[in-house]
Amino acid sequence: MKKIAIFIVLFPVLALSYNDESHYSECFGMTRYFRVFTPLNYDPKNVDKKYSVIYFFHGCGGSYRKNGPYTYQDFGLTPPKAENRPQDPDYDFPNNADFENEATSKDVIIIAVDGKIPGMTDCGVYFPHMMDNWKGNSFNFSIYIRELIDVVDTRYNTLVGPQHRAISGHSMGGQMATWVAATNPHLFSSASEFGYSPDYYKVGEPDYLTTIDIRQLWRNLRGIPFRHSTNTKDWLKYYTTQLYQTYLGGGFKNEFYMADFCMHHAARADLQFDFHKKHFSQPKQTVECFSFINLYPNFEIWGYKVSSDKKEKGWIYLHDVTKNGLGIYTRERLPWAKSLTNFDISVTSPPIYKPNQAYMLSRYSYKDGSITTAPIETNNEGRITIQSTGGLGEELGISGEGLQPPVIVLTDTINENLYLYKNSTKEFSFEVANLSATPQTVDFIVSTENKNLLKIIKQPKKVTIPALSKITIDSFFACKGTFLPNYQNTGFIKINLAINGVIQNREHYRKFVVKDFSKVVDSFKIKIFDGKTEELKLYQYKWNEWNNPFSSDFISEGSGNGNGKAELGEVFSIWIQTPSTIEDKDIASWHPVIPLNDRNNPDVLIDKIHERQMNTGRNCLSAQIRLNRAPTKSRPVRIPIQVEFLQAEPMDKDCHRNTADKFEYAYYDIILLPNGTCKLIKP
Known part of the structure; x- marks a missing residue:
């Protein structure tokens, strides 16, 4: 009998790809979609195996199906391969294949949230009030995320609880992920952003539509570690760099990574998700304060x-x-x-x-x-x-x-930030209230994590505060600052209290800005806008205009008699003309300023902030100012100011855009004279 040999060739079995899901959102009043990336070995029937979840927010022009409107091929790039998955046209769009691979590699579930808003044009995501006279739903994603979490936890085998959730996003999704994390720090074990979109977006219903400055959200982030990632050729890279430095030392863990990549993109997602996986294995941080x-x-x-x-x-x-x-x-x-x-x-x-x-x-x-x-x-x-x-x-x-007895370090009701010039030691006074019914003897401990920037020279002395009283402590502590470039000139001090040898739970953080002495030239000029209109030469550019960033425009700000002089009862803004500190070609354009007065120098108050689009990343700010008193010859009004200089910085070997939005701050002191004009004080 002839024997027959049978050869069986085994081919790898390809797992199914992502799942696209929908649910009716009570929050938004409509059906919403999301995409689910699960590990290759995910088995919905195996309820004993559960997974941590990363929620990802896509960028401008994207949706739950893709991170943006472009394919990899649009910029000459090869799409990554989704390992052991059947080929899918959506893998040509970022970051679908990455998320397939990362779900398996990290053994997590990744949820691509849908930020697309019906009826919006341009980017069409997250922030409907970017459109003038938007009349529809205002889309509160900070509440919607809670609804989505419940849906995901119901449908998938998830590890339930904040320890097992993380949140991330790219570009405009990086801004939204940061906002959602900051409004829900108790719901996530960690948060991150890839090259966030830095503009001042407006959020809320029309009655209380409010501008978000994402740099101010450090106040909310105690208890949630944060990671920032950008790329060497990302045109927004300086904003992510600044945000990392802005958060550094603010009472929570803060990390930064610069990927070697040729464009604005959520590059090295593997490293970002490593950060989240690390925190999945640690108990969720709780906060006493x-x-x-x-x-x-x-x-x-x-x-x-x-x-x-x-x-x-x-x-x-x-x-x-x-x-x-x-x-x-x-x-x-x-x-x-x-x-x-x-x-x-x-x-x-x-x-x-x-x-x-x-x-x-x-x-x-x-x-x-x-x-x-x-x-x-x-x-x-x-x-x-x-x-x-x-x-x-x-x-x-x-x-x-x-x-514990309620002894409270009071805040500054003019400007919460503290300022000092580089290489100078400055003593700071604070007000403290004892709101208990008995006198309290208090030891204050001032510290900082920003040790390269700030050095505490003198600690506060022990003080006894009478019951139900407020005191001012002059020379509360002394600090010396070192100016560091590349947005490293901001940090924090933390004030702890000890009563009867017991460290109190209350921790008081104050942000510090170390100022450099900016170069002063004889041609330094100042204009005051008190209801007047004037055409000025500006350094400004829109998309595809960065090769020629100079133009003239009309400035119309303030409210008053329009004579170009600051007077009591008026609202006015200040613009200066001086050579830029970062752009050699910018020697004669005009720039708006922000005053840096605080309770120790309360002669001016900021009435409003005007925004002006002068580059493609984030609007510049112009303070609308009121006087608290009229200047006199013996007592002129001193106004320390901050100005933001811009540069369209050339980049080579990019695959998207050949310039980055760069910016730098300079600091000057001016005085307002009795005749209503301003004069520069030379350091």
């Missing part, structure tokens, strides 16, 4: 529920929240302290107190400096509800059994 800003009238954070009658643009600001009290402020635009009008704000705590227990509530008013007390009682769950009226704000202390 936090601060938080939110533009919505009602929100929840770390178990605290806030409801209000807010109907105007700006922020509700919870400051240094601990079990023994908090600050409740309103601000139009940070770090400047112009407040909103008075309106009712209610803050309900988590159940962290004894049920049905009486406590003492003390209030310090920033409006008139008064301190008042009243009894307050918890409910049967152990929650306290505090009523406030917004405005400039107040500090609230809670005293009672088992609580």
Whole structure:
């Protein structure tokens, strides 16, 4: 009998690709979509095997199906291969194949969130109020993410809880991922952004449509490690670099990576997701003290529920929240302290107190400096509800059994930032309120993580503060600053308190800016706009105009008699003409300024901030200023100012755009004279 040999050739079995899902969103009032990338070995029937989840927000022109409107081939690039997956046309678009591979490599589920907004033109994502007179849904993604998390956890085998969630995004999605993380730091174990889009986007309903400056969100991020990634040839790379430096030392872990890549792209997603995987393996950070800003009238954070009658643009600001009290402020635009009008704000705590227990509530008013007390009682769950009226704000202390005495370092109600010139030692004074019913002897400890930038020269002395009183501590501490280039000139100091040898839970962070002495030339000129209009030469460019960035335009700012002089009762802006510190060709254009006054120099206040598009990344800011007093010959008004210089920096060996938006800040001191004109003070 003849034997027959049978040869079986085994081919690898290709797993299915991503899943596209939909759900009805109660938040948005419409069907929304998302794409799910699962590991190759994911088995929906194996409920014993569960996965951590990374939520990813795509960029401009993209959707849940693709990170942007372009393919890899559009820029001469080869698409990555999705290992052991059947070929799919969507793999030609970023970052689908990457996410297939990373889901398997990291053993996680990756959710591509849909930021596309029906009816929007241009980029068409996330921020509908980029369109003039938008009348539709305002798309609150900071609430929608909670709805989406519930849907994903219901449909997929996920590890439930904040330890097992991360959030990331690219470009405009990087901005949105940062915003969502900052409004929900209790929901994620870590957050990241790839080359975020840095413009000042407006968010909220028309009644309270508010400009987000993403650099100010450091206040919200305690308890959530953050990673920033950009590329060597990314035209937005300097903004990501600055954001990393802005957050560094702000009370949370902060990392940065520069990938070698030829364009604006979510490059080296493997490294970004390594960062998230590392934090999946660690317990979710909790916080004993936090601060938080939110533009919505009602929100929840770390178990605290806030409801209000807010109907105007700006922020509700919870400051240094601990079990023994908090600050409740309103601000139009940070770090400047112009407040909103008075309106009712209610803050309900988590159940962290004894049920049905009486406590003492003390209030310090920033409006008139008064301190008042009243009894307050918890409910049967152990929650306290505090009523406030917004405005400039107040500090609230809670005293009672088992609580630390509420001793509070007060904030600056003109400008929260602190400033000093490089290589100079400066002593800073602070105001402190003891909102307890007994005197408190306090040791203050001032520290910084930004040790290359700031050096604490002198620590505060021990001080006894009478009960229910506020004191000013002159020479509270002394600090020396070293100016570092490339946006490294900002950092933080942290103030801790010790009472009876016990370190208190409250931690007070203040942002520092170290200023360089900018070069002064004899041709330095100053113009004041107090309702007048004048044509000025500007350094500005739009898309594809970066090769010729000089043009003239009409400036019309301020409100007054229009005589070009700053006078009491007017609103005015200041523009200067001086050679740029980064662009050699820019020697005669005009630039708007921001005053850096604080409570120790309160002669001017910022009334509003005007934005002007002068490059393709982020608008420049022009402060609209009011005088608190008229200058005299013996007492002119001193105004320290910051100006932002721009450059369309050439890049070679790119595969997208041959210039990067670069910017740099310069600092000058000017004085306002009795005749209403300004004069430069030479250092």
